[in-house]
Amino acid sequence: MPHIDIRNVVKRFETADGGVHAFGPATFTVERGEFVSLVGPSGCGKSTLLLMIAGLLPPSAGEIDVDGRPVLATRTDVGIMFQDNTLVPWRSVRRNIELQLELRGINPKTCRERIDGLLETVGLTDFANRAPFELSGGMQQRAAFCQAMVHDPDTVLLDEPLGKLDAMTRERIRADLQRLWLKTRTTVLLVTHSIEEAVQLSTKVCIITPRPGRLDSVVDIDLPWPRDLTVKRSAAFAGYVSQISDVFHRYGEI
Amino acid sequence: MRRVNQLGRAAAFPLFFAGLLLAWEVSIGLFHVPAYILPRPSEIALSARADYPLLLRYTFITGTETVLGYAVAIVVALPLGLAIAFSGLLRRTVYPTLVSLEMIPKIAFAPIFISWLGFGLLPKVIIVFLVCFFPIVLNAVAGFVSLSEELTRFTRATGAGTWRAFFKVRLPAALPQVFVGFKYAAMNASVGATIAEFIGSDQGLGFYIQIATGNMRPDLAFAAIFLLALLGLSMFGLVTLAERVLIPWDISQRRIRGKN
Known part of the structure; x- marks a missing residue:
């Protein structure tokens, strides 16, 4: 049984003029101890998905199960971090x-x-x-x-935690993050719009399409740990980065 | 060197203020302004000393009206602000009512209250209360409802109960905005008392100013005005002190103390 099981999840926000399709559908699973990144352009609803996994926002359709039980209320066994810290x-x-x-x-x-x-x-x-x-x-x-x-x-949810930092600081904290994850092997979901960040840190990358965000595909990142400068300079690393970039290129995003 | 610098900083305001008084003193003589139009500060001080027992008694009376009205306003407005912030029903009913009432100059009620309740303490306390009540309740509501989305979610995800979340997060987060209301009310409290005394009273600094002006004694009127300023300043000073003690971490406090 997967740790987190996301099936056909859709989020719509009802507004006066009919409603906005914010996210979905998306179907994927997260195994316990994985580091999964959700990569997509701004406004694609990837943060919305994170909030739904935390139980802070109910999905409009579809199901999210954690350890086989549906998420019906705010989960208290998560650690959350936002771009603006708490x-x-x-x-x-x-x-x-x-x-x-x-x-x-x-x-x-x-x-x-x-x-x-x-x-x-x-x-x-x-x-x-x-x-x-x-x-x-x-x-x-x-x-x-x-x-x-x-x-x-049980699960750590990171919503663009490095989004407001300068490039060098970001680089250093990524290394810290990886060290900590390698030590604890806690399940982590990271929302980011940096493809390199996703490839460097993740066991698997979920590619979210531009608005309205759907799950385009999931890429397993098979690179050695720790992913230091040597790994980042390798052809395999560059290959993953361009594979994901190609998807966004296809959508006219980059 | 550092100590001299600090002393200089502390002395800046008294020196500047003394300079203003001096400029006033000198220009009266320079421009031959008659004392019955505008007296010199020194004349005001002398007249105040001559009439100090009455001025002191009236300061105490106006001060009592001001402090009582202000205190009652806090006691009533703060819980009400809380209730409005946490009840959707009150937010849809009481809150818009308060906002509408806020548009009325509260002083407009003064003649009515005095005609109902006479010349005593109570109508003045009520006027001061009204002047102070609105800024306190409206700022309290603003403070309690404006917790950031991130902190709201963070707190929810801990599963903390309403009270624990309130005392550990919501209340301290709201305090800076609550103090905006306290300070604004403190600045305006004595205004309410003074005008209420203008309209109907037989004692207090507002009453004193009217009598002095009627007797062509602007020196005595100015003496009372200075005492009113002093009263307002002490109120404001006390609230600011409380603010510094309770929320030394707030950005406003940090800037004033020149940190960060």
Whole structure:
């Protein structure tokens, strides 16, 4: 049984003048421990799909099953991260990570080691007591990542978490992300419009067409780990990138 | 060097204000303005000292009206703002009513309240209450409903109950906007008290200004005006202090303190 099973999922938003077809249909599965990227142009509904998987938005048609059970309400076993992070300004980095636990009724004192470990993995140990606004954009996203991971979620949903960062910072955080995933092997769904990012990080890439977004195809990425600079310079890597680019080219997107 | 710099910064406002008073003092003599039109600050100070027992008593009376009206406004407006933010029914009924009422200058009610309730404390407190109530309730609603989509989703995905989500996320996130209402109301509270006293009273600084003006004593009227300014400033100062203590993390506080 797949971890996440998405069947003919469609999302429409009803409006006064009839309604907007936001996404779908899409059918694919995610196995436990996979890193799956949803790649598509802006406005194709890939974030909408992520929200439906989190149970934050009900699909208009089709089914989403997690471990064989349909998603009918907001899932609380996920870790979510958005382009605009969810760090609150009145708490330090550490206290922001603890917020995830406190909201779940978990005493953060019992998770001190786990928080320290996460902070160390992303290189924020020395910034634990700083306020979010004292950190750079890249450091904020690292902190938000710890916040999304601290409760050991079943699935991690990343909605363009690196979208607002500069190219170099993005590159570094991708490496961090990969290291963390290789260590934990948590199931990750990443929404991105960077084809390279998707190929570098994913076990499989779902190609979403321009508006209204449908699932065009799924590409399995068979490259060695860790995918460092050597791998990124390989012919196989370039092959995957151009294979996916060709699809968007066909839609007149690039 | 750093300490000198800080001292200089702290002294900037008192020095500038003293300069203004000095300019006033000097230009009255320079342009031969008669005292019954515009007195000098020094004359105002002397007259105020001569009449200080009454001025002090009236300051206390106007101050009581202002603080009471303001306090009652907070006590009523904050829970109501919360209720409106969290109830769709209230948002469709009470909220548009409040917005419509907000368009009325609240002072327009003053003569009516005074005709109903007489010259005492109560009608003034009610006027101050009305002046303060609307900015507080409207800003509270705005604060409580405007949680970012990301934080709303994040909080929902933790499965936190309404109260826990409220105290840990919604309330602190709303505080900066709530304080906008508190501050605006604090600035306008004494306006309500003063005008209410103009319309019907036998004590208070507003009453005092009318009598002084009638007696061709602008020096005494200005003395009362300074006391009103002082009253408003202390109110505003206290609210700003509370803001600094409660939300030191807010962007407005950060900018004022020159951080970031």
